[in-house]
Amino acid sequence: MQAYKNVYSEAQQDPEGFWLEQARRLNWFKTPKVAAQVKKNGLADWFPDGEVNISYLALDAQIEAGRGEQVALYYDSPVTQSKANYTFNQLREQVACFAHVLKQQGVEKGDRVIIYLPMIPQAAIAMLACARIGAIHSVVFGGFAAHELAVRIDDAAPKLIITASCGIEGTKVLPYKPIVDKALAEATYKPRTIVYQREQCQAEMQEGQDTDWEQALTTASPLEAIPLPATHPLYILYTSGTTGKPKGVVRDHGGYAVALNFSMNYVYGLEPGEVFFTASDVGWVVGHSYIVYGPLLFGCSSVLYEGKPVNTPDAGAFWRIVQDYNVSAIFSAPTAFRAIKKEDPEGEFIQRYDLSSLKRIYMAGERLDPATYEWTTELTDLPVYDHWWQTESGWPMCANPVGIGAVKVKPGSSTFPVPGYEISVLDPLGKGLGSKEEGAICVRLPLPPGCLTTVWGDEQRLHSSYLNAFPGYYCSGDGGYIDEQGYVFIMGRTDDVINVAGHRLSTGEMEEILAAHKDVAECAVVAQPDELKGELPVGFVILKNSSTIAHEQLQQELIQSIRAEIGAIACLKTLHIVSRLPKTRSGKILRRLIRQVLQGDDVAVPSTIDDPSSIDAIKETMR
Numbered sequence: 219m220q221a222y223k224n225v226y227s228e229a230q231q232d233p234e235g236f237w238l239e240q241a242r243r244l245n246w247f248k249t250p251k252v253a254a255q256v257k258k259n260g261l262a263d264w265f266p267d268g269e270v271n272i273s274y275l276a277l278d279a280q281i282e283a284g285r286g287e288q289v290a291l292y293y294d295s296p297v298t299q300s301k302a303n304y305t306f307n308q309l310r311e312q313v314a315c316f317a318h319v320l321k322q323q324g325v326e327k328g329d330r331v332i333i334y335l336p337m338i339p340q341a342a343i344a345m346l347a348c349a350r351i352g353a354i355h356s357v358v359f360g361g362f363a364a365h366e367l368a369v370r371i372d373d374a375a376p377k378l379i380i381t382a383s384c385g386i387e388g389t390k391v392l393p394y395k396p397i398v399d400k401a402l403a404e405a406t407y408k409p410r411t412i413v414y415q416r417e418q419c420q421a422e423m424q425e426g427q428d429t430d431w432e433q434a435l436t437t438a439s440p441l442e443a444i445p446l447p448a449t450h451p452l453y454i455l456y457t458s459g460t461t462g463k464p465k466g467v468v469r470d471h472g473g474y475a476v477a478l479n480f481s482m483n484y485v486y487g488l489e490p491g492e493v494f495f496t497a498s499d500v501g502w503v504v505g506h507s508y509i510v511y512g513p514l515l516f517g518c519s520s521v522l523y524e525g526k527p528v529n530t531p532d533a534g535a536f537w538r539i540v541q542d543y544n545v546s547a548i549f550s551a552p553t554a555f556r557a558i559k560k561e562d563p564e565g566e567f568i569q570r571y572d573l574s575s576l577k578r579i580y581m582a583g584e585r586l587d588p589a590t591y592e593w594t595t596e597l598t599d600l601p602v603y604d605h606w607w608q609t610e611s612g613w614p615m616c617a618n619p620v621g622i623g624a625v626k627v628k629p630g631s632s633t634f635p636v637p638g639y640e641i642s643v644l645d646p647l648g649k650g651l652g653s654k655e656e657g658a659i660c661v662r663l664p665l666p667p668g669c670l671t672t673v674w675g676d677e678q679r680l681h682s683s684y685l686n687a688f689p690g691y692y693c694s695g696d697g698g699y700i701d702e703q704g705y706v707f708i709m710g711r712t713d714d715v716i717n718v719a720g721h722r723l724s725t726g727e728m729e730e731i732l733a734a735h736k737d738v739a740e741c742a743v744v745a746q747p748d749e750l751k752g753e754l755p756v757g758f759v760i761l762k763n764s765s766t767i768a769h770e771q772l773q774q775e776l777i778q779s780i781r782a783e784i785g786a787i788a789c790l791k792t793l794h795i796v797s798r799l800p801k802t803r804s805g806k807i808l809r810r811l812i813r814q815v816l817q818g819d820d821v822a823v824p825s826t827i828d829d830p831s832s833i834d835a836i837k838e839t840m841r
Contacts, residue, residue, distance in 0.1 A: 221623040222634060225484075229637035229666075236637070237264070237667060241476050244515070245279040246270050247445035250472070259685060260663035261671065264473030265448035272452055272471045273317075273350035274443035276514035277310040285517055288491065292543050293339045295524035296531060297386040298418065302339060306514075309343070314440030316347040321441065322434065323378050323410060327352030330376040330454065332409070333500075334367060334398060336360045336385030337524040340414045340431065341500045342510045344380045349452055349471070350443045353377075356454040356466070359501025359721075360385045360392075363785040364400035366464075370456050371405040373466055373674065380431075382414040383421035387786075388529060395421035448472020454674045455503055457609040458724035465683060466674030467503075467609050475515055477613045477638075477668025478507060482516035485605060485613075485636065486547050487578060487620035490517030493543050497523055497536060497550035502721070503609040504583065508549060512613075521545065527554040534567030541571040548576065551583035551720030552590050556750050559590065565597035576600060578620065582607060583720030584752040585708060588629035606632035606708050608694065610670045610684070615639045615661065615694075616706045631705040638666025643700055648688045653702040658712060660691035716745035716753045718789050725755060725809075728790060731783045732757055732776055737765040742799055743790070744813045756816060757793040758836070769795050794839045800832040812836060 229236040234253040241250055250268030257263060280290070286307040293302040304312065325331060331348050333355055335341040341357070348355040356374045358367055371379070379402075385392045395413060402408060413421050414431040423430065452471045456464035482488050486508075494513045498504035500522075513520035521543055527536055527550065536558065539545060562568075579594060579602045586604035595602045601624065605617035616632040616639070618624050625633065635641040640662040643651045651657045663685075669692075673680040687693040698708040716723055725743040732741040740760040745753040757776065761767075773793045780790045800808040814821045815836045823830060 219625055222619045222625060225619070225622055226635070226637045230640065233638070233666075237476065240480050241265055241268070241472075243479060244270070244275055244475055245282070247274075250448060254664060254667075256664050259677075259681065260690065261669075262664035263449045263671070264470065264667040265476070268448040268472050269445040270448050270472045270475060271349065271352075271443040271446050272475050272511060272515065273313065273346045275475055276346060276511060277306060277313060278443060280306045280514065280517050281310060283490075283517065285490070288517075289519045290514055291339060291342060292493070292519060292521045293524070294521060294539060294542070295338075296535065297388065297525055298416075304339060309346075311440060312339075312343050313346040313350060314442070315435055315438040316343050317350040317441040318438035319412070319431075319434040320347055320351060320353060320378070322438070323412065323429065325351065325353050325377050327444070327446075327450075328354065329378075330354045330356060330374045332367075332371060332374060332376045332379045333357045334360060334379060334381045334394060335414070335500070336382055336394070337499055337522060338382065338414070338416075339522060340380075340382065342522060345453075345500070345506075345510055350441060352444055352446050352450060354451045354453060356456070357501050357506065358456070359499060359787070360394065361387070361501075361785045361787045363781070363783055364397050364404060365783045366785065367397065367401035368404035369464060370466075371401060371407050371409065373456070373464070374454055375407050376409045379409050379411045380414075381411060383416045384419040386418060386524065388526065391418050393419055393421070446471055449671070451671070453506065455506065455609055458727065465676075465679060467670045468672050468674050469612055469668070470671050473667030473669075473671075474511070474612060477666065478512040479516055481613045481636070482512055482518065483621040484619060485617040485621065486549070486580065487624075488516065488518055488547060491519075492546040493519045493521065493575075495521040495523070495536075495539055495543065495545040495548045497527065497548065497554055498583075498720075502583075503612060504549070504720075507613055519543070526557075528557045528561045532567065533558045533561035534570055537568055537571040537573060540573050540576050544575040546575060547578045547580060549580040549582070551752075552581045552586045553584065553719040553751050555581065555594050556590050556752075559593050560750060568597055573598065573600075578603060580605060582614070582632075584717040585710060586630075586632075591629045601627070603627065604632045606696075606706065608696075610692075610694075611665070612668045612670070615641070616708070628701075628705050631701070631707045633706070634704055635706065641700070641706060642691065643698065644688055644691070648691075651699070654699050656697060656699045656709065658688065659694045659696045659698050659706070659708060660688050661694065662691055665692055716755055718753055718755070718787065719751040721787055723755070723784070723788055727784065728755055728757070728780055728788065731779055732759060735772070735776060735779065737761055737767045737772055738776075739763075740799060742807045742809055742812060744809050744816060746792075746813075746816050751789065754792070755788065755790045757790055758796050758799060758812060758839075759793060760796060760799060796839050797835050798829065798832045800836065801828050815840065
């Protein structure tokens with residue numbers, strides 16, 4: 219505890235000195251002398267006088283440190299029965315040549331490139347190649363439908379889209395090229411496309427529009443990483459907003475590299491040369507930070523896994539990876555471990571594999587419920603650590619300080635604020651709350667390095683989403699409390715974003731899709747706790763008086779339209795047709811009240827309710 223307090227107070231009392239010292243641990247083209255320049259909005263430009271390139275740090279600097287023949291990336295794909303290894307030397311060669319391909323396509327420093335790829339090495343190669351030439355990548359999760367992709371194309375205005383012929387979902391081959399073509403037909407912006415052809419399905423190529431990945435590489439030669447200002451944008455990553463329009467979180471090269479490098483030991487307790495297995499997707503922030511950039515720039519080997527925690531082929535999938543690659547630490551969402559627990563409650567698969575290399579298990583992305591924590595701890599006999607962070611922060615905000623000395627775990631808590639984050643619990647008026655009092659979790663400005671620098675092309679939205687609610691603070695949108703020992707407990711979202719298996723999805727966007735149906739007068743989507751996925755969306759729909767559609771047919775059509783617009787990931791499978799919804803007198807739907815009914819909680823009926831009998835209508839439907 220004392221070691222934690224010393225490091226934390228050092229970062230608070232002398233942030234300039236603390237972060238410049240962390241920065242000196244990296245290979246800069248021009249070493250910074252200034253840590254932070256605070257802007258008018260309260261956020262900071264980190265290391266504004268420094269020059270760096272995160273692709274250089276992740277590859278070239280590792281080779282210079284003598285790690286050229288160490289494996290940088292293990293690719294393991296049970297869905298295609300294939301494996302591959304890339305040493306730092308081999309990965310740099312691939313990345314440097316693909317950077318030349320990007321140049322041949324006219325991509326310059328500052329241009330945007332959308333990456334719509336499955337979990338294959340080419341995703342990491344494309345990301346690092348963009349960074350190498352100063353292009354700004356925006357990875358879109360490969361499970362998203364054409365409309366979601368089109369919205370992101372129009373927001374980022376990319377010079378190029380990089381995709382593959384297909385992704386693989388369990389046993390199903392999912393062609394990507396038709397999704398990209400449909401998105402381009404819908405989008406007003408029309409970039410060209412590079413396609414990586416996979417054996418499982420060949421994409422039809424259009425002349426003048428599409429370039430074959432492998433063919434383009436035949437005329438490419440390796441490019442050096444260019445020096446960039448530390449504040450140069452590295453990527454845009456879209457996160458669900460409550461309005462349905464996604465927000466493009468922007469991250470820089472320098473601050474992000476320093477924060478990730480610090481976190482690899484402080485949070486994850488790793489040393490260069492060890493193997494880190496992060497079971498996520500490059501389409502999410504966890505994949506950016508701890509499959510691609512964090513492990514590589516710290517000199518670790520990373521596992522890129524194209525499979526599921528179960529059914530590819532069984533509940534022993536993660537444990538096999540640990541054994542096969544000598545993994546030191548594993549990180550995934552609680553939902554993955556809940557799925558393993560459901561298939562293998564007694565932990566029989568755990569006994570089949572040699573887990574002697576595994577030191578720790580990490581979970582994040584949603585609240586780690588005590589039951590899942592206890593099951594994992596008991597059956598693996600390993601420390602299990604919850605930690606809390608967001609797309610916007612880019613790296614952990616609360617964690618157990620394993621690298622300097624682990625402290626006692628409290629189930630349900632993500633432990634202490636990480637150095638650089640000053641966390642407060644505020645009431646609606648912005649007043650600080652006492653220990654164990656629940657309120658809005660906020661972080662005092664300026665945020666440490668590695669956090670979002672802005673919302674792409676929308677400074678106003680940065681303010682309205684994060685900065686306006688509590689002046690002087692970043693509002694996380696999560697609620698919770700801090701106990702008398704300083705442990706932070708995150709209890710869930712305070713806005714209308716739900717967390718399905720660690721993926722943040724907007725209920726507002728789902729409602730827009732439901733409301734667009736010709737028979738729907740009004741609707742609400744709320745989250746229901748789910749043992750496996752954490753939360754699942756449940757829809758409530760009021761029909762138009764003129765509607766004659768059969769309820770079953772309407773339910774099928776609405777579920778299908780959510781799937782088509784957002785993707786199967788939305789998991790909306792339950793729809794109730796109701797006569798009315800509880801509302802305030804001003805017409806606002808009381809979603810929290812519907813959630814309480816859904817969960818069987820005591821219903822706190824607000825004095826502002828327009829029609830108290832509307833609660834009974836919901837209850838009746840549920841019965």
